[in-house]
Amino acid sequence: MIRSVWIIAVREMRDGFRNRRVVASTLLLAALALTLSLIGSAPVGELGASRLSVAVVSLSSLTTFLIPLIALIIAHDAIAGEFDRGTMLLLLSYPVRRWQIIAGKFLGHVGILTIAIIIGYGLAALAMGLTAAPQESASRLAFLNLLGTSVMLAAAFLALGYCVSVVAQSQRAAAGAAIGIWLFFVILYDIALLGLLVVDDGRMVTVGLFNLLLLANPADIYRMLNLAGLPDIGRLSGMAGIARDVTLSPAALAGALLAWICVPLLFASVAFSRRQV
């Protein structure tokens, strides 16, 4: 049972390395991370908050945009693309269950993105570590937190990507839906939310409802986990005002992000099992 999952996961990772997906994602993340962290530290100067903290703020903003995009690019093709190429029919004729295919691909893709995140952001952190004074442990913790939550964010959008890939009738349709998901969660949702807050001016939107609205978007959960988690970092980012109102504990936020991984993954497995081939 588990062996089939592992065999598929290893194949996906190898495939990721072969078609330069891993290299491309890593380079992209590293290049942008380095640029952001070097530029981002300039206005703070020597006496401001620790440079690693600043880096965490800028990196997490970058991640909210980039990681969902990379994850969706990889995931939208996972099922629909293989159907288009004819390899899915073959894979299904093997002694493999459909949930094992989803689970295997998920593990492989999470592996690919974990490597890209650790190497990409690790390079940025290293570069800063070389130029900056010794960091406080809180900043280091924030950086580890950033790595962990980035992987979780990637996993959530991979799972969402599988959902569209399973439901879509072709790879092209899946690509369209994936772009829609990215636009909605990463761009439109926050604009709509901010607009709502301005218009509402605290009448209808209670703290409870606001928390709920944030939990309804994995990208916002990620932001909360990184920006509002530590007081120092919360002050550095524009989220400080909002963060004051968020009454959710980091554990609750992490739990919600975990749910954003498990529920779509479960949905993708069930929908895949029911899909006509």
Added chain:
Amino acid sequence: MDENVISLDRVSKQYRDVRALDEVSLAVPRAQRVALIGHNGAGKSTLIKLMLGLIRPTGGKVVVLGAEATGAGFIEARRAIGFLPESIVFPDGMTGVEVLDFYARLKRQPVSKNAGLFERVGLAQAARRRVGTYSKGMRQRLGLAQALIGHPRLLLLDEPTSGLDPSLRKEVYGIIGELARNGATVLLSSHALAEIEPEVDRVVALIRGRKVADGTMVGLRQASAALARIQVRLPEGCELPDAALVCAASHERRGDGVTEIRCRESEKLPILRRLLAEPSALADVEVIPATLEDIYAGILRREEAR
């Protein structure tokens, strides 16, 4: 206990508004080579998917290798099935060896035996090259190698020779024949009727989801309205007596001194007997049986008339 490798009992498959298969029954014993013929959309691929347990029939029962194809236990039965889908595209970045290793692992077969499979399909030289550099024929051969992993007891091959050159086609049929001699059952779908005729034991024809013919070539010829041809060469100046041509559907004197007589399969022997009894010695006689193409064309006409 069902001793047939494939056993379909009045199987139907309805997609939204299309009846892909209509009460098809089929029993295939061990070591038989069966060709599935029919137009695109006749239901060949649907039938193969049902046998693989990839889709559920809307009616009837599919039993393959003793297990019901929709049952929970069928996952294990798949280990003994080799399948070659139509027009398969393997990931370009992987080498042939990596592709075959992956599929062998999924079937829990030792990857050490894969070298022999590459040898068998004539890919040994290219095994370590990336699939992206393969020609269409080489990809098809890789697909075939994949289907042969673990000595399958049943092979389901969808258009196995499409995209292959003639010598390679012969090799593929050679492999199929060898597998059948070793006890494997082979079911292949094909459009190339002339090509499969000598290579299979049995032909099943589907038209719009219905089974319209099923039998050996000899049996199909007997049942068919398709005509056999008898070509007779007479010595210079001789004419064919009318008595010999009774029951013939038609006859035609060709320019090269050959008379071609067309007749039903059942009339073939009586006509030949009369011809041979003729005192005016025949220079040559050639009997050309109705081809599968002729028979299929006859079936099509019959079905369209319905």
